[in-house]
Amino acid sequence: MKKILVVGSSGQIGTELVLELRNRFGTQNVVASDIRKPESLPEGPFEELDIMNAEVLSAVVSKHGINEVYLLAALLSATAEKNPEFAWKLNMEGLFNVLNLAKDKVIKKVFWPSSIAVFGPTTPRVNTPQFTVMEPSTVYGISKLAGERWCEYYAKQYGVDVRSIRYPGLISYTSLPGGGTTDYAVDIFYSAKKKEKFSCFLKEDTPLPMMYMEDAIRATIDIMEAPEEQIKIKSSYNLAGISFTPEEIYNEVRKLSPDFEIEYKPDFRQAIADSWPGSIDDSRAQEDWGWKSRYNLSDLAQIMFNNVQV
Numbered sequence: 001m002k003k004i005l006v007v008g009s010s011g012q013i014g015t016e017l018v019l020e021l022r023n024r025f026g027t028q029n030v031v032a033s034d035i036r037k038p039e040s041l042p043e044g045p046f047e048e049l050d051i052m053n054a055e056v057l058s059a060v061v062s063k064h065g066i067n068e069v070y071l072l073a074a075l076l077s078a079t080a081e082k083n084p085e086f087a088w089k090l091n092m093e094g095l096f097n098v099l100n101l102a103k104d105k106v107i108k109k110v111f112w113p114s115s116i117a118v119f120g121p122t123t124p125r126v127n128t129p130q131f132t133v134m135e136p137s138t139v140y141g142i143s144k145l146a147g148e149r150w151c152e153y154y155a156k157q158y159g160v161d162v163r164s165i166r167y168p169g170l171i172s173y174t175s176l177p178g179g180g181t182t183d184y185a186v187d188i189f190y191s192a193k194k195k196e197k198f199s200c201f202l203k204e205d206t207p208l209p210m211m212y213m214e215d216a217i218r219a220t221i222d223i224m225e226a227p228e229e230q231i232k233i234k235s236s237y238n239l240a241g242i243s244f245t246p247e248e249i250y251n252e253v254r255k256l257s258p259d260f261e262i263e264y265k266p267d268f269r270q271a272i273a274d275s276w277p278g279s280i281d282d283s284r285a286q287e288d289w290g291w292k293s294r295y296n297l298s299d300l301a302q303i304m305f306n307n308v309q310v
């Protein structure tokens with residue numbers, strides 16, 4: 001019997017992942033957990049849990065008979081730059097606490113997300129390959145790259161079944177993003193719906209890899225449900241959705257709200273975005289476990305515009 005724990009369940013991804021996991025595997029078989037309660041608590045078990053506390057984590061795992069953990073708790077790129085030491089501590093300690101439960105055979109399977117932030121200014125920016133130069137320049141990227149290496153190490157040394165995706169910037173309307181460099185691509189829809197001028201913190205011609213949340217949730221559950229022998233990359237898989245610049249998404253939103261205006265006021269997040277790829281080659285995810293993105297920019301803009309609540 002599958003018993004899943006989602007750690008960081010009140011955030012942008014967790015809010016939607018918990019709902020989909022509960023649809024597929026049953027409400028009582030998916031335990032949500034976070035240091036904060038979600039804005040509206042859905043039906044189903046919830047535990048207040050700080051992932052840095054290994055004892056409390058073990059107690060929750062034992063109480064619910066958990067055998068799979070999806071670890072989402074982390075500080076994202078922009079927030080992490082404001083508190084680098086804490087970001088390193090949270091992003092690494094949380095991962096070790098979960099990997100060690102798998103090493104000790106208390107749990108069977110782990111999902112841990114990496115990010116496009118593992119790449120850096122010396123990485124080829126167009127169609128960034130799965131295996132390439134990786135010299136991240138942010139604390140977030142450094143923690144994700146280190147996390148990838150530890151996942152592979154635990155898989156190879158201890159036989160831990162850990163699966164990981166390098167998410168692009170994720171775009172959704174259910175829960176707000178938690179302090180990343182790609183957040184502008186969500187914020188733009190709130191301004192459009194409020195009929196306000198949008199102040200974009202990136203320059204108009206900055207391409208970044210992005211993805212609609214439904215695609216990301218499907219990829220997450222697909223990689224976890226794939227037969228173990230298909231998961232040949234034990235660090236993390238490149239994953240691609242749609243690549244666009246602020247100007248391209250603005251033009252798409254203007255088709256839905258013709259008077260919508262934008263101004264560009266780049267801040268410290270511009271340097272982060274400039275160090276990341278503009279587009280991603282995800283052919284290994286396609287070949288190994290059958291990944292394929294379903295949403296293009298026009299679909300995404302339409303769905304976001306129709307669903308964002310202001």
Ligand code: NAD
Nearest residue numbers: 008010011012013035050051072073074115167169170178
């Ligand atoms: P988020 O900031 O929206 O949510 C993270 C959640 O973790 C929050 O609800 C927060 O309260 C919780 N949390 C923080 N510290 C905790 C702790 N000590 N113990 C338990 N919970 C804690 O982030 P998200 O966008 O949902 O991202 C989830 C994961 O996916 C992160 O690892 C992130 O790096 C990765 N990721 C996200 C994106 C994206 O665009 N959203 C892209 C790439 C990778």
Ligand code: SER
Nearest residue numbers: 076077115180181182
């Ligand atoms: N969306 C994330 C961020 O901007 C990418 O990992 O931090």
